[in-house]
Amino acid sequence: MTTEHGGDVRLTGISKSYGSFTAVHPLDLTVPEGSFFALLGASGCGKTTTLRMIAGLEEPTTGTVVLGDQDVTALPPYKRPVNTVFQSYALFPHLDIFENVAFGLRRRGIRSVKKQVGEMLDLVQLGDLARRKPHQLSGGQQQRVALARALINHPRVLLLDEPLGALDLKLRRQMQLELKRIQTEVGITFVHVTHDQEEAMTMADTVAVMNGGRVEQLGAPADLYEHPRTTFVANFLGTSNLIAGSVTAREGEDLVVAAAGEVLRLPAARCPDGLAPGGRLLVGIRPEKVSLAHAEDAADLPAGRNRVAGTVTATSFIGVSTQYRISGPAGPDLEVYVQNVERDTRLAPGAPVVLHWNPAHAFGLDAAGDGAEAGTGPTEEAA
Ligand SMILES: Nc1ncnc2c1ncn2[C@@H]1O[C@H](COP(=O)(O)OP(=O)(O)OP(=O)(O)O)[C@@H](O)[C@H]1O
Ligand SMILES: [Mg+2]
The missing domain is CATH 2.40.50.100 (RNA polymerase II/Efflux pump adaptor protein, barrel-sandwich hybrid domain)
Structure with a gap:
């Protein structure tokens, strides 16, 4: 689909207050279609809140969310062309890997799922394990199932909230490269939330550094590293x-x-x-x-x-x-x-x-x- 703004995610003046506390100050942000975008910041700076407003899981206090050429601010989550992968994978324990991935298709009444599920499992390199149950997989493998389960719905935007948080360091590093490969291969817009600066820099085309509910600086990883504009960015990134x-x-x-x-x-x-x-x-x-x-x-x-x-x-x-x-x-x-x-x-x-x-x-x-x-x-x- 080609429209004036493509499949960009555009946040305009979006903010979230809880009573007198402002979790996210009015924020303008454009995530270009097909890019890997990271929201980076310390605990409590408003990353998840921002992501949840894009997903429709949180109602913004002010502002609008536009996906492509569609204002989705008033739409419920399930009507948005968006999927979310959370830190806890929440796979269905009683279903095998194949059926976990097939779930979104079956729910939409699609009968012949074999080809699509097979392709998706190949994409995340789990083709051999299709008949295992989630508890028979490692953390990284479960994470990849969660990813396949979201991607099979062909969302326009995939939101990832600390998806690698539960993995040990070595597996995290491996999954970071894996996620980047998958994103490049499928070309879907990824918005990835993390508090790990190395993770953000490894994967993202553009990183937004958040502090206290505001984006302090936004740019390509090397650009942020070489040209920090605030003391927070200078010390949060390295x-x-x-x-x-x-x-x-x-x-x-x-x-x-x-x-x-x-x-x-x-x-x-x-x-x-x-x-x-x-x-x-x-x-x-x-x-x-x-x-x-x-x-x-x-x-x-x-x-x-x-x-x-x-x-x-x-x-x-x-x-x-x-x-x-x-x-x-x-x-x-x-x-x-x-x-x-x-x-x-x-x-x-x-x-x-x-x-x-x-x-x-x-x-x-x-x-x-x-x-x-x-x-x-x-x-x-x-x-
Ligand atoms: N329902 C709520 N009511 C009141 N305050 C909230 C609510 N949800 C979040 N907050 C506050 O808003 C701020 C931002 O929360 P958010 O979950 O977006 O942070 P985060 O950047 O995702 O942090 P973390 O890295 O720890 O997940 C925090 O100070 C949090 O306590
Ligand atoms: Mg969070």
Whole structure:
């Protein structure tokens, strides 16, 4: 079907209040047809509520839900071209896998289901297990049955609410790739709710980061990671070192910033608009983009790098890399991740060090952001 807006999901001014508590503030969101869209955020930020309003399971306080060219705001769930897969798979225990998947077709009075069910089971790679009962399957296999059962109805949109929450880490990773493969193969719009940033980044074309009932930032995973616009996003998606400073000058494409007793540079294009000399900001730099040198070698560092001094307070060796925690004028808990190629054994707790990085890799955030001062933000802990 081709219409002006295709099969997009469009939320306009949609909000949900429970008494005086607002779970979702008025929200405008378009999910392009055929895309894999993730709603990412901490517990209680309003992800499920948003999903339930799309499904029709929750009545919005304000706003409209449009699917394709149809305003479905007033439609009950079963009249919407939408299916939902929840964290608890809720398979029918007394029916075998084949009949679980066939259920939606049979309910619509379709008699010859064999071909369609067979194709669907192949899609989720369970063709061999068609005659087993749900309790004879692993968690990941049950999850795939739930998915097949939803997809066989050919919904225009599939809503997934933490569908992988019950699986162990290894199976989760495997299912993430599996889900992505299936979505690409069937081309249906997926709206996936998760609080796991790695999960959202692995699977989604577009991620909306929610915080306190609002979407803080929306974009492609790499774009969000490289260009976070708020301290929340900078620390919810991975870890960021945030160093408080003030702009002293603009030189060409760069802002020059006084921070931690040093002069730092960063591209003006990677900073909030309208920052002039005197303006305050947080200079952000990701831990893997920082290099570490022992203070004895500081004189040998290449020119043109941003540098700040500190002392190693903790190290953790995690195989592929070593994670260093450093305290200094720039912050009490700076993080640096160093690839495990040639370990400098001098970089032990107590060692004086210099952190240095390419100015092009830094980003700037509004200093009035949510309470972060120097150092890493409040929400993220390195393992
Ligand atoms: N029926 C209700 N009455 C009152 N408050 C509610 C109701 N349903 C949800 N809330 C509140 O709305 C907020 C958002 O809830 P929601 O379930 O959307 O969060 P979530 O982002 O899905 O969280 P989680 O990751 O824990 O599932 C929460 O603070 C929750 O307590
Ligand atoms: Mg939820």
